[in-house]
Amino acid sequence: MRLLIFGNSGSGKSTLARQLAIQHALEHLDLDSIVWEPGQVAVPRPPAAITASLREFLAGHARWVVEGCYGELVQAASAHCTQLEFLNPGLEACLANNRRRPWEPHKYASKAAQDAMLENLQAWVADYYVRTDDWSYHAHRRIFDAFTGDKREITA
Template structure:
Protein backbone atom coordinates (compact mmCIF):
# COMPACT_ATOMS: atom_id res chain seq x y z
CA UNK A 1 0.00 0.00 0.00
CA UNK A 2 1.35 3.41 -1.00
CA UNK A 3 -0.09 6.77 -0.06
CA UNK A 4 2.15 9.43 -1.55
CA UNK A 5 1.53 13.15 -1.08
CA UNK A 6 3.45 15.45 -3.46
CA UNK A 7 3.60 19.22 -3.13
CA UNK A 8 5.53 22.20 -4.47
CA UNK A 9 5.22 25.30 -6.63
CA UNK A 10 3.33 25.36 -9.91
CA UNK A 11 5.61 23.89 -12.56
CA UNK A 12 7.75 21.97 -10.07
CA UNK A 13 6.84 18.63 -11.64
CA UNK A 14 4.12 17.45 -9.27
CA UNK A 15 1.70 16.19 -11.91
CA UNK A 16 4.42 14.52 -13.98
CA UNK A 17 5.78 12.65 -10.97
CA UNK A 18 2.33 11.87 -9.57
CA UNK A 19 1.08 10.35 -12.82
CA UNK A 20 4.21 8.22 -13.16
CA UNK A 21 4.05 6.99 -9.56
CA UNK A 22 0.32 6.25 -9.77
CA UNK A 23 0.90 4.25 -12.97
CA UNK A 24 3.85 2.38 -11.48
CA UNK A 25 1.96 1.45 -8.31
CA UNK A 26 -1.42 0.97 -10.00
CA UNK A 27 -3.14 3.35 -7.63
CA UNK A 28 -5.54 6.27 -7.72
CA UNK A 29 -4.29 9.77 -8.52
CA UNK A 30 -5.79 13.07 -7.38
CA UNK A 31 -4.71 16.46 -8.68
CA UNK A 32 -5.96 18.82 -5.96
CA UNK A 33 -6.82 21.42 -8.61
CA UNK A 34 -9.79 19.21 -9.57
CA UNK A 35 -11.38 19.62 -6.14
CA UNK A 36 -10.24 23.16 -5.26
CA UNK A 37 -11.68 25.09 -8.22
CA UNK A 38 -15.26 25.37 -9.39
CA UNK A 39 -15.65 23.08 -12.43
CA UNK A 40 -14.80 24.99 -15.59
CA UNK A 41 -13.88 28.13 -13.62
CA UNK A 42 -10.18 28.13 -12.72
CA UNK A 43 -9.35 30.79 -10.14
CA UNK A 44 -12.83 30.54 -8.60
CA UNK A 45 -12.35 28.49 -5.46
CA UNK A 46 -14.97 26.14 -4.05
CA UNK A 47 -15.89 26.44 -0.36
CA UNK A 48 -13.06 24.98 1.75
CA UNK A 49 -15.37 22.69 3.73
CA UNK A 50 -16.52 21.08 0.46
CA UNK A 51 -12.91 20.76 -0.74
CA UNK A 52 -11.82 19.08 2.51
CA UNK A 53 -14.81 16.74 2.36
CA UNK A 54 -13.89 15.71 -1.19
CA UNK A 55 -10.26 15.19 -0.18
CA UNK A 56 -11.27 13.11 2.84
CA UNK A 57 -13.62 11.04 0.67
CA UNK A 58 -10.85 10.36 -1.86
CA UNK A 59 -8.41 9.30 0.87
CA UNK A 60 -11.01 7.01 2.47
CA UNK A 61 -12.14 5.50 -0.83
CA UNK A 62 -8.68 4.36 -1.99
CA UNK A 63 -6.27 2.12 -0.09
CA UNK A 64 -3.38 3.32 -2.27
CA UNK A 65 -3.09 6.76 -3.80
CA UNK A 66 -0.94 9.59 -5.06
CA UNK A 67 -2.23 13.08 -4.27
CA UNK A 68 -0.55 16.24 -5.55
CA UNK A 69 -1.00 19.96 -5.25
CA UNK A 70 0.40 23.27 -4.10
CA UNK A 71 -2.21 23.94 -1.42
CA UNK A 72 -0.33 23.93 1.88
CA UNK A 73 -3.49 23.84 3.98
CA UNK A 74 -4.71 20.74 2.14
CA UNK A 75 -1.29 19.10 2.22
CA UNK A 76 -1.27 19.64 5.97
CA UNK A 77 -4.81 18.23 6.20
CA UNK A 78 -3.84 15.02 4.34
CA UNK A 79 -0.29 14.52 5.61
CA UNK A 80 -1.37 12.30 8.51
CA UNK A 81 -2.61 9.71 6.00
CA UNK A 82 0.42 9.53 3.71
CA UNK A 83 3.15 6.91 3.77
CA UNK A 84 5.53 9.30 2.00
CA UNK A 85 5.63 13.07 1.67
CA UNK A 86 7.48 14.47 -1.36
CA UNK A 87 8.47 18.14 -1.60
CA UNK A 88 9.50 19.36 -5.06
CA UNK A 89 11.24 22.72 -5.40
CA UNK A 90 13.54 22.85 -8.44
CA UNK A 91 13.79 26.65 -8.34
CA UNK A 92 11.86 29.45 -9.96
CA UNK A 93 13.45 29.26 -13.43
CA UNK A 94 12.76 25.52 -13.75
CA UNK A 95 9.13 26.05 -12.73
CA UNK A 96 8.68 28.90 -15.22
CA UNK A 97 10.21 26.80 -18.01
CA UNK A 98 8.04 23.80 -17.13
CA UNK A 99 4.92 25.96 -17.21
CA UNK A 100 5.83 27.24 -20.68
CA UNK A 101 6.11 23.61 -21.88
CA UNK A 102 2.99 22.42 -20.10
CA UNK A 103 0.59 20.53 -22.36
CA UNK A 104 -3.08 21.46 -22.44
CA UNK A 105 -4.86 20.38 -19.25
CA UNK A 106 -8.47 19.70 -20.30
CA UNK A 107 -9.48 18.92 -16.72
CA UNK A 108 -8.70 22.57 -15.89
CA UNK A 109 -9.30 24.54 -19.10
CA UNK A 110 -11.99 24.25 -21.77
CA UNK A 111 -9.51 25.01 -24.57
CA UNK A 112 -5.75 25.30 -25.06
CA UNK A 113 -6.30 28.98 -25.81
CA UNK A 114 -7.97 29.50 -22.44
CA UNK A 115 -4.97 27.88 -20.74
CA UNK A 116 -2.53 30.01 -22.75
CA UNK A 117 -4.44 33.16 -21.76
CA UNK A 118 -3.79 32.35 -18.07
CA UNK A 119 -0.06 31.65 -18.50
CA UNK A 120 1.31 35.11 -17.69
CA UNK A 121 -0.73 35.44 -14.50
CA UNK A 122 0.41 31.95 -13.50
CA UNK A 123 4.04 32.87 -14.17
CA UNK A 124 3.69 36.00 -12.03
CA UNK A 125 2.28 33.88 -9.23
CA UNK A 126 5.15 31.36 -9.60
CA UNK A 127 7.72 34.16 -9.37
CA UNK A 128 6.30 35.16 -5.98
CA UNK A 129 6.68 31.68 -4.44
CA UNK A 130 9.82 32.51 -2.46
CA UNK A 131 8.57 35.95 -1.31
CA UNK A 132 4.97 35.18 -0.28
CA UNK A 133 4.06 33.78 3.11
CA UNK A 134 0.70 32.19 2.40
CA UNK A 135 -0.43 28.55 2.27
CA UNK A 136 1.02 28.20 -1.26
CA UNK A 137 4.44 29.69 -0.57
CA UNK A 138 7.89 28.21 -0.17
CA UNK A 139 7.83 29.30 3.49
CA UNK A 140 4.62 27.35 4.16
CA UNK A 141 5.84 24.34 2.18
CA UNK A 142 9.16 24.38 4.03
CA UNK A 143 7.37 24.47 7.41
CA UNK A 144 5.12 21.55 6.41
CA UNK A 145 8.01 19.45 5.18
CA UNK A 146 10.21 20.16 8.19
CA UNK A 147 7.39 19.40 10.65
CA UNK A 148 6.37 16.09 9.04
CA UNK A 149 7.47 13.21 11.28
CA UNK A 150 6.91 10.42 8.74
CA UNK A 151 8.85 9.33 5.67
CA UNK A 152 9.65 12.29 3.48
CA UNK A 153 11.82 13.18 0.51
CA UNK A 154 12.85 16.57 -0.85
CA UNK A 155 13.93 17.10 -4.46
CA UNK A 156 15.53 20.20 -5.92
CA UNK A 157 15.48 18.58 -9.37
CA UNK A 158 12.68 16.45 -10.77
CA UNK A 159 13.42 12.82 -9.95
CA UNK A 160 13.18 10.10 -12.54
CA UNK A 161 9.79 8.42 -12.08
CA UNK A 162 11.39 5.03 -12.75
Protein backbone atom coordinates in the same frame (compact mmCIF):
# COMPACT_ATOMS: atom_id res chain seq x y z
CA MET B 1 1.57 3.27 -0.36
CA ARG B 2 0.03 6.68 0.30
CA LEU B 3 2.19 9.31 -1.37
CA LEU B 4 1.83 13.07 -1.01
CA ILE B 5 3.60 15.30 -3.55
CA PHE B 6 3.69 19.07 -3.21
CA GLY B 7 5.56 22.16 -4.41
CA ASN B 8 5.29 25.23 -6.60
CA SER B 9 3.34 25.29 -9.84
CA GLY B 10 5.62 23.93 -12.55
CA SER B 11 7.74 21.88 -10.14
CA GLY B 12 6.71 18.58 -11.78
CA LYS B 13 4.07 17.40 -9.31
CA SER B 14 1.49 16.25 -11.85
CA THR B 15 4.04 14.55 -14.09
CA LEU B 16 5.57 12.63 -11.18
CA ALA B 17 2.17 11.78 -9.68
CA ARG B 18 0.85 10.38 -12.98
CA GLN B 19 3.99 8.25 -13.43
CA LEU B 20 3.83 6.87 -9.90
CA ALA B 21 0.08 6.24 -10.11
CA ILE B 22 0.62 4.07 -13.17
CA GLN B 23 3.78 2.39 -11.89
CA HIS B 24 2.29 1.44 -8.51
CA ALA B 25 -1.44 1.19 -9.42
CA LEU B 26 -2.34 4.11 -7.14
CA GLU B 27 -5.48 6.22 -7.16
CA HIS B 28 -4.49 9.76 -8.16
CA LEU B 29 -5.92 13.03 -6.83
CA ASP B 30 -4.82 16.35 -8.32
CA LEU B 31 -5.88 18.83 -5.64
CA ASP B 32 -6.82 21.33 -8.37
CA SER B 33 -9.75 19.03 -9.16
CA ILE B 34 -11.31 19.59 -5.73
CA VAL B 35 -10.26 23.21 -5.12
CA TRP B 36 -11.76 24.86 -8.23
CA GLU B 37 -15.33 24.82 -9.48
CA PRO B 38 -15.64 22.36 -12.37
CA GLY B 39 -15.27 24.02 -15.75
CA GLN B 40 -14.21 27.36 -14.26
CA VAL B 41 -10.75 28.83 -13.94
CA ALA B 42 -9.69 30.26 -10.57
CA VAL B 43 -13.19 30.05 -9.07
CA PRO B 44 -12.78 28.26 -5.74
CA ARG B 45 -15.31 25.84 -4.35
CA PRO B 46 -16.58 26.47 -0.81
CA PRO B 47 -13.96 25.44 1.79
CA ALA B 48 -16.28 22.88 3.40
CA ALA B 49 -16.81 21.19 0.02
CA ILE B 50 -13.05 21.07 -0.61
CA THR B 51 -12.38 19.53 2.81
CA ALA B 52 -15.19 17.00 2.34
CA SER B 53 -13.83 15.96 -1.07
CA LEU B 54 -10.34 15.45 0.34
CA ARG B 55 -11.64 13.41 3.28
CA GLU B 56 -13.78 11.30 0.96
CA PHE B 57 -10.81 10.54 -1.31
CA LEU B 58 -8.47 9.66 1.55
CA ALA B 59 -11.05 7.44 3.25
CA GLY B 60 -12.11 5.79 0.01
CA HIS B 61 -8.73 4.54 -1.19
CA ALA B 62 -6.11 2.41 0.53
CA ARG B 63 -3.35 3.25 -1.99
CA TRP B 64 -3.03 6.72 -3.44
CA VAL B 65 -0.97 9.63 -4.67
CA VAL B 66 -2.17 13.15 -3.92
CA GLU B 67 -0.50 16.18 -5.47
CA GLY B 68 -0.87 19.93 -5.27
CA CYS B 69 0.38 23.23 -3.96
CA TYR B 70 -2.34 24.01 -1.40
CA GLY B 71 -0.55 24.02 1.94
CA GLU B 72 -3.66 23.66 4.06
CA LEU B 73 -4.71 20.56 2.10
CA VAL B 74 -1.18 19.17 1.99
CA GLN B 75 -1.04 19.57 5.77
CA ALA B 76 -4.36 17.76 6.19
CA ALA B 77 -3.35 14.91 3.87
CA SER B 78 0.09 14.56 5.47
CA ALA B 79 -1.51 12.93 8.52
CA HIS B 80 -2.57 10.05 6.24
CA CYS B 81 0.43 9.61 3.94
CA THR B 82 3.24 7.08 4.20
CA GLN B 83 5.66 9.17 2.13
CA LEU B 84 6.05 12.90 1.54
CA GLU B 85 7.73 14.35 -1.57
CA PHE B 86 8.56 18.09 -1.68
CA LEU B 87 9.41 19.13 -5.24
CA ASN B 88 11.63 22.20 -5.07
CA PRO B 89 13.60 22.46 -8.35
CA GLY B 90 13.96 26.25 -8.15
CA LEU B 91 12.18 29.18 -9.71
CA GLU B 92 13.71 29.03 -13.20
CA ALA B 93 12.79 25.35 -13.61
CA CYS B 94 9.19 26.03 -12.55
CA LEU B 95 8.83 28.98 -14.93
CA ALA B 96 10.32 26.99 -17.81
CA ASN B 97 8.08 23.98 -17.09
CA ASN B 98 5.00 26.20 -17.10
CA ARG B 99 5.97 27.61 -20.51
CA ARG B 100 6.22 24.03 -21.86
CA ARG B 101 3.04 22.78 -20.17
CA PRO B 102 0.73 20.92 -22.54
CA TRP B 103 -2.95 21.78 -22.71
CA GLU B 104 -4.80 20.64 -19.57
CA PRO B 105 -8.35 20.00 -20.82
CA HIS B 106 -9.57 19.18 -17.30
CA LYS B 107 -8.78 22.80 -16.35
CA TYR B 108 -9.20 24.86 -19.52
CA ALA B 109 -11.69 24.82 -22.41
CA SER B 110 -8.88 25.27 -24.94
CA LYS B 111 -5.12 25.62 -25.26
CA ALA B 112 -5.72 29.29 -26.12
CA ALA B 113 -7.63 29.80 -22.85
CA GLN B 114 -4.80 28.15 -20.93
CA ASP B 115 -2.19 30.27 -22.71
CA ALA B 116 -4.18 33.42 -21.90
CA MET B 117 -3.65 32.67 -18.19
CA LEU B 118 0.09 31.94 -18.49
CA GLU B 119 1.40 35.40 -17.57
CA ASN B 120 -0.78 35.52 -14.44
CA LEU B 121 0.42 32.05 -13.49
CA GLN B 122 4.06 32.99 -14.08
CA ALA B 123 3.75 36.10 -11.90
CA TRP B 124 2.21 34.00 -9.10
CA VAL B 125 4.93 31.35 -9.45
CA ALA B 126 7.65 34.02 -9.37
CA ASP B 127 6.44 35.14 -5.93
CA TYR B 128 6.60 31.61 -4.45
CA TYR B 129 9.78 32.24 -2.43
CA VAL B 130 8.68 35.64 -1.07
CA ARG B 131 4.99 35.06 -0.33
CA THR B 132 4.02 33.74 3.09
CA ASP B 133 0.54 32.36 2.30
CA ASP B 134 -0.49 28.69 2.58
CA TRP B 135 0.67 28.05 -1.00
CA SER B 136 4.17 29.52 -0.58
CA TYR B 137 7.64 28.08 -0.18
CA HIS B 138 7.56 29.14 3.48
CA ALA B 139 4.40 27.11 4.16
CA HIS B 140 5.71 24.14 2.19
CA ARG B 141 9.04 24.26 4.03
CA ARG B 142 7.25 24.25 7.41
CA ILE B 143 5.14 21.23 6.41
CA PHE B 144 8.17 19.33 5.13
CA ASP B 145 10.37 20.13 8.12
CA ALA B 146 7.67 19.17 10.64
CA PHE B 147 6.83 15.84 8.99
CA THR B 148 8.44 13.01 10.95
CA GLY B 149 7.76 10.15 8.53
CA ASP B 150 9.44 9.05 5.30
CA LYS B 151 10.14 12.16 3.26
CA ARG B 152 12.27 13.44 0.42
CA GLU B 153 12.98 16.88 -1.04
CA ILE B 154 13.73 16.85 -4.76
CA THR B 155 15.72 19.89 -5.86
CA ALA B 156 16.61 18.95 -9.43
